[in-house]
Amino acid sequence: MMIDVATAFSPYPAGRFRTDGPFSGEEFREKTLVPALAQGGPVVVRLAGTKGYGSSFLEEAFGGLVRHGHFTADELHRRLSIEAGAPEYEIYKRRVDEYIRRATFGSDRAKARA
Numbered sequence: 216m217m218i219d220v221a222t223a224f225s226p227y228p229a230g231r232f233r234t235d236g237p238f239s240g241e242e243f244r245e246k247t248l249v250p251a252l253a254q255g256g257p258v259v260v261r262l263a264g265t266k267g268y269g270s271s272f273l274e275e276a277f278g279g280l281v282r283h284g285h286f287t288a289d290e291l292h293r294r295l296s297i298e299a300g301a302p303e304y305e306i307y308k309r310r311v312d313e314y315i316r317r318a319t320f321g322s323d324r325a326k327a328r329a
Contacts (some may be wrong), residue, residue: 216251221264223247231271240275248276249285252294260311263300268307274314281318288315 220228224247225238232241251258262268280286286294292315299308 216254216256217259217261218247218251219261219264221261226265228265228272229269231275235271240272240277240279243272244276244279244283244285248280252280252286252291257294257296259296259298261298261300262304262307262311263298268310270310273307273310277311278314278318281315288318291315 218224220243224243228238228240228243230236230239233239248258248260277291280291281288295315297308297311299305
């Protein structure tokens with residue numbers, strides 16, 4: 216499955232939580248990423264085409280998959296591919312990988328709170 220953020224979600228993704236606006240990382244994670252990944256197949260997320268990404272959006276959308284117990288970091292690295300789509304989006308691709316990797320360390324605390 217391919218998810219093009221700009222067309223499937225918004226060309227203006229911003230904010231961490233739903234209370235930050237309609238195109239937050241939390242909204243993208245819960246309404247788009249989780250259902251796509253729950254289908255069981257590989258998921259490719261294409262980042263290009265938006266007006267950019269804030270760290271809060273990316274961390275909540277992708278790191279939140281692990282922190283909220285939806286998937287393990289290992290599972291995401293096997294099933295989720297991030298496609299920059301343009302050279303200027305490579306930095307965001309690297310950040311997504313970093314946020315997923317970092318979230319692994321906090322996953323036990325997240326599960327304890329759940």
